[in-house]
Amino acid sequence: MSAPGEESFIIAPPERVAIPVTGSEQLFPVRRIFCVGRNYAEHAREMGADPQREPPFFFTKPSDAIVVAGNDVPYPRATANLHHEVELVIAIGKRGGDIAKDQALNYVFGYAVGNDLTRRDLQSEAKRSGRPWDTAKGFDHSAPVSQITPSAQCGHINEGQITLHVNGDERQRGDLQDMIWSTAEIISALSKLFILQPGDLIFSGTPAGVGPLQPGDEVDASIEGLTPLAHKVLPAN
Numbered sequence: 001m002s003a004p005g006e007e008s009f010i011i012a013p014p015e016r017v018a019i020p021v022t023g024s025e026q027l028f029p030v031r032r033i034f035c036v037g038r039n040y041a042e043h044a045r046e047m048g049a050d051p052q053r054e055p056p057f058f059f060t061k062p063s064d065a066i067v068v069a070g071n072d073v074p075y076p077r078a079t080a081n082l083h084h085e086v087e088l089v090i091a092i093g094k095r096g097g098d099i100a101k102d103q104a105l106n107y108v109f110g111y112a113v114g115n116d117l118t119r120r121d122l123q124s125e126a127k128r129s130g131r132p133w134d135t136a137k138g139f140d141h142s143a144p145v146s147q148i149t150p151s152a153q154c155g156h157i158n159e160g161q162i163t164l165h166v167n168g169d170e171r172q173r174g175d176l177q178d179m180i181w182s183t184a185e186i187i188s189a190l191s192k193l194f195i196l197q198p199g200d201l202i203f204s205g206t207p208a209g210v211g212p213l214q215p216g217d218e219v220d221a222s223i224e225g226l227t228p229l230a231h232k233v234l235p236a237n
Ligand code: MN
Pocket: 035, 036, 037, 085, 087, 116, 203, 205, 206
């Protein structure tokens, strides 16, 4: 038996996943990662879907898929078609369920730039066979994220350029105001399915231009007003 507060574990507990905060020495601890599918009309079209304004749908990644800014991404196993998807990441700072749209932004701690890395070949197969997306979306190192900028500094950004470059060439460009579902609408919809908790992250969907990455590529992802994200794709190990 251990004294209270001195629990011992049968195996080593996982390390706390945490993201640096712009302008602070303190870290943002990551709890869960939710992601929105098809939230820009042009991207929905390039994926062969009809961009109707149907309710947003969600999938998840494990929190330890996070790649903290300054680290690189090993080319994942089990794919020959790794795709980039630059996205606005919403960092939740307050607990809440059934959140009204006009209250939703009060639950935001801040914003970051993320890359929703996708094993597109596995996703295409999952879509074809009506199976879950977990292996296509939730693999190790599948969620590079920039530093989080507190909304107290950057405000609640709902417009501005979102871009991704590979080896200096522009691949994705969009504007946050083209999101089919706004940040407030996403938070409200997600909070009807889950009680949102401090530490939750929401990847809010990608603009058109997704495409493959190769080992050796250098990725630069930016959103106006936020700390940009840069990472390399390392050779498979
Ligand atoms: Mn995505």
